[in-house]
Amino acid sequence: MIAEMFRKPTKWSVMKQLILKDIDDLIIGSLGIVAFISFFVGGVVTIQTALNISNPLIPKTLVGFATRQSIILEFAPTFMSIIMAGKVGSFITSSIGTMRVTEQIDALEVMGINSLNYLVFPKFISLMLYPFVISIAMFLGILGGMAACVYGGFSSLEDYITGIQMDFITFHITYAFIKTIVFAFILATIPSYHGYYMTGGALEVGKASTTSFVWTSVVIILLNYILTQMLLS
Amino acid sequence: MIEVKNIHKSFDGVEVLKGISTTFEKGKTNLIIGQSGSGKTVFIKCLLGLFDYQEGCISYDGKVFSELSEDKKRNLRADMGMVFQGSALFDSMTIAENVMFPLKMFTKQSQSEMEHRVDFVLNRVNLINAHKKMPSEASGGMQKRVAIARAIVNNPKYLFCDEPNSGLDPKTAIIIDNLIQEITDEYDITTVINSHDMNSVMEIGEKIVFLKDGLKEWEGSKDTIFKTDNKAVTDFVYSSDLMKKVRQMYIEEKQ
Numbered sequence: 001m002i003a004e005m006f007r008k009p010t011k012w013s014v015m016k017q018l019i020l021k022d023i024d025d026l027i028i029g030s031l032g033i034v035a036f037i038s039f040f041v042g043g044v045v046t047i048q049t050a051l052n053i054s055n056p057l058i059p060k061t062l063v064g065f066a067t068r069q070s071i072i073l074e075f076a077p078t079f080m081s082i083i084m085a086g087k088v089g090s091f092i093t094s095s096i097g098t099m100r101v102t103e104q105i106d107a108l109e110v111m112g113i114n115s116l117n118y119l120v121f122p123k124f125i126s127l128m129l130y131p132f133v134i135s136i137a138m139f140l141g142i143l144g145g146m147a148a149c150v151y152g153g154f155s156s157l158e159d160y161i162t163g164i165q166m167d168f169i170t171f172h173i174t175y176a177f178i179k180t181i182v183f184a185f186i187l188a189t190i191p192s193y194h195g196y197y198m199t200g201g202a203l204e205v206g207k208a209s210t211t212s213f214v215w216t217s218v219v220i221i222l223l224n225y226i227l228t229q230m231l232l233s
Numbered sequence: 234m235i236e237v238k239n240i241h242k243s244f245d246g247v248e249v250l251k252g253i254s255t256t257f258e259k260g261k262t263n264l265i266i267g268q269s270g271s272g273k274t275v276f277i278k279c280l281l282g283l284f285d286y287q288e289g290c291i292s293y294d295g296k297v298f299s300e301l302s303e304d305k306k307r308n309l310r311a312d313m314g315m316v317f318q319g320s321a322l323f324d325s326m327t328i329a330e331n332v333m334f335p336l337k338m339f340t341k342q343s344q345s346e347m348e349h350r351v352d353f354v355l356n357r358v359n360l361i362n363a364h365k366k367m368p369s370e371a372s373g374g375m376q377k378r379v380a381i382a383r384a385i386v387n388n389p390k391y392l393f394c395d396e397p398n399s400g401l402d403p404k405t406a407i408i409i410d411n412l413i414q415e416i417t418d419e420y421d422i423t424t425v426i427n428s429h430d431m432n433s434v435m436e437i438g439e440k441i442v443f444l445k446d447g448l449k450e451w452e453g454s455k456d457t458i459f460k461t462d463n464k465a466v467t468d469f470v471y472s473s474d475l476m477k478k479v480r481q482m483y484i485e486e487k488q
Contacts, residue, residue: 014338
């Protein structure tokens with residue numbers, strides 16, 4: 001499927017519009033839910049961390065430090081990708097699957113258009129902007145943590161800021177973005193595969209969306225383990 | 234002209250087409266008829282190159298489809314227009330955008346030239362002031378007309394229609410049939426229609442291929458189908474009371 005996606009490309013003037021539409025649907029359209037979840041989960045991570053530090057010898061700066069590490073290393077790249085598998089992945093599978101059952105893909109093929117290039121390639125390119133979404137998730141997660149920390153009275157703003165700057169390893173950001181790009185590839189291809197190669201009717205579109213979500217999540221979790229082992233250990 | 238030689242097609246060991254050979258001539262409306270499950274849709278999808286077949290060959294004006302490279306197959310498909318049973322219009326586009334789509338993909342025409350051509354073909358299929366409607370806002374008959382307009386907008390050499398009047402009322406079905414025949418005559422294209430509608434057979438069946446259980450059981454025209462003694466054909470054609478009465482009248486007239 002991936003090799004076929006790059007063969008006989010669609011006219012650039014048409015492809016440009018498809019890419020812009022998919023950026024709007026997949027990236028811009030996801031920003032709201034990403035911002036909402038990141039801000040509040042960041043807050044919850046901070047509260048949980050703060051409540052579990054009962055030893056007075058442990059500095060309050062640890063709250064900011066733990067929040068930063070959790071958000072940058074796991075929450076933003078991995079768990080946000082699982083959420084995106086539900087939102088973006090289901091959208092991709094159901095939209096391509098509906099085109100399959102209503103013979104729109106056959107119509108493209110009959111016209112001599114490489115339907116895989118026409119349908120999947122723009123989604124693949126659009127999701128290369130996925131690291132931008134994850135950057136926002138990282139920023140808002142840490143911001144949410146700061147709001148929860150300060151307004152919840154768990155530590156001072158200064159302690160939190162000191163904590164998020166403490167022992168900062170820049171490679172962790174590189175690691176997070178390597179994972180993000182790999183997950184973006186997974187988010188574009190697995191749901192497209194399940195939509196493109198599905199057979200049956202409307203009921204099967206729903207089943208394909210569910211199967212695609214399950215497989216996308218499983219592959220993300222497995223690759224997360226493998227990449228963490230390879231890059232951090 | 235499309236020449237079909239000994240086409241065999243199986244799915245999971247079940248043979249659906251069992252060696253069909255026929256020709257579909259240029260400038261004629263060629264009908265493939267038969268009961269549901271006789272292999273009509275599989276046959277038309279083989280003609281379109283959407284299904285690979287195990288044996289046989291199909292040639293389009295001398296070009297054997299299976300011998301062409303993938304790119305040449307796609308170029309040949311650009312010469313084909315298809316009206317799908319469910320119209321297969323792109324949901325995300327307006328009616329005008331649907332019709333303009335093949336022009337955008339395969340021509341270097343300017344926007345105004347494309348708009349002019351879209352106006353012309355929509356007018357040709359008697360659709361006026363429907364440009365900005367979405368396919369979901371159009372009736373079944375309108376959707377079929379849009380599908381025909383999209384199929385002919387790029388001047389195809391071959392037009393395929395899979396049950397073009399299914400789900401339509403008899404009056405609209407006749408309008409669609411006549412429209413297809415007019416377009417076939419006007420543009421001198423090879424038209425192949427998949428149908429089990431006897432009205433279509435009587436209206437536009439210049440050449441008729443009757444399929445039964447994946448085999449070509451009979452071939453002829455709308456003039457010869459009423460005279461045939463082939464039992465499978467007569468069982469199919471005269472399955473309704475109306476058609477039985479028509480036959481009775483025909484026999485009485487002959488006597």
